[in-house]
Amino acid sequence: MKIVTKFTLLISKTPYDKNNAFTGARIALQAKMEDSDATVILMEDGVYCGLKGQESKQFFRTVEILENFVEMGGKILVCGMCIKERGIDAKDLIDGCEVIDLAKLVQTMAEADQTVFF
Numbered sequence: 626m627k628i629v630t631k632f633t634l635l636i637s638k639t640p641y642d643k644n645n646a647f648t649g650a651r652i653a654l655q656a657k658m659e660d661s662d663a664t665v666i667l668m669e670d671g672v673y674c675g676l677k678g679q680e681s682k683q684f685f686r687t688v689e690i691l692e693n694f695v696e697m698g699g700k701i702l703v704c705g706m707c708i709k710e711r712g713i714d715a716k717d718l719i720d721g722c723e724v725i726d727l728a729k730l731v732q733t734m735a736e737a738d739q740t741v742f743f
Contacts, residue, residue, distance in 0.1 A: 631662040633737035636671035640687040646674050649743030650690035657697040664733055665694065667722075668704035671743075672711060675703055675718045688719060695721030702733060 634653045638645040649665070656663035667675050679688045695701060705724045708715065715724045725733075734740050 630656075631664075631736065631738045632656050633664050633666060633734050633740040634743065635666045635668065635734075635740060636674055636743045637669040638743060639670045640674045640679065641681065642670075645743045646671060646687045647690065649741070650674070650687050650694065652741070653699060654690055654694045654697070657694060657699045663694075664700045664702060664737070665691065666702045666704070666730060666733065668707050668730070670711075672703055672707045672713060675701060675722050676713065677717055677719050692719055692721075695719070702729065704730065 632653070634649045636646050636649045640646045653663045653665045674687045674691060676688065679686070691701060699721075701719075701722045702725045703715075703718060703722045705726055708718075708724065715722070718724075
């Protein structure tokens with residue numbers, strides 16, 4: 626019998642800042658591939674990971690990993706205050722992103738078996 630763990634992965638780094646965001650996105654995708662319940666929260670500069678239309682020439686493309694994560698049924702929650710402070714509109718985010726407030730963020734983290742920060 627497989628134990629399903631509920632993960633929350635909080636990404637607060639930009640998509641091209643070393644490998645932090647990319648690593649978090651890959652772990653979230655792998656968790657979904659193993660039938661675990663995984664939710665990604667994008668906050669602070671991590672909200673840039675969810676922007677549509679990124680065309681990185683780097684090896685790691687965080688936005689593509691997040692799009693695959695959503696296609697597999699993963700949830701991406703985005704801090705509303707964080708996008709507002711950065712001049713990002715919700716329509717500029719990839720499909721499947723839900724803009725949330727801090728109360729929803731805290732609730733999501735409280736319901737998780739484990740929260741990992743990137």
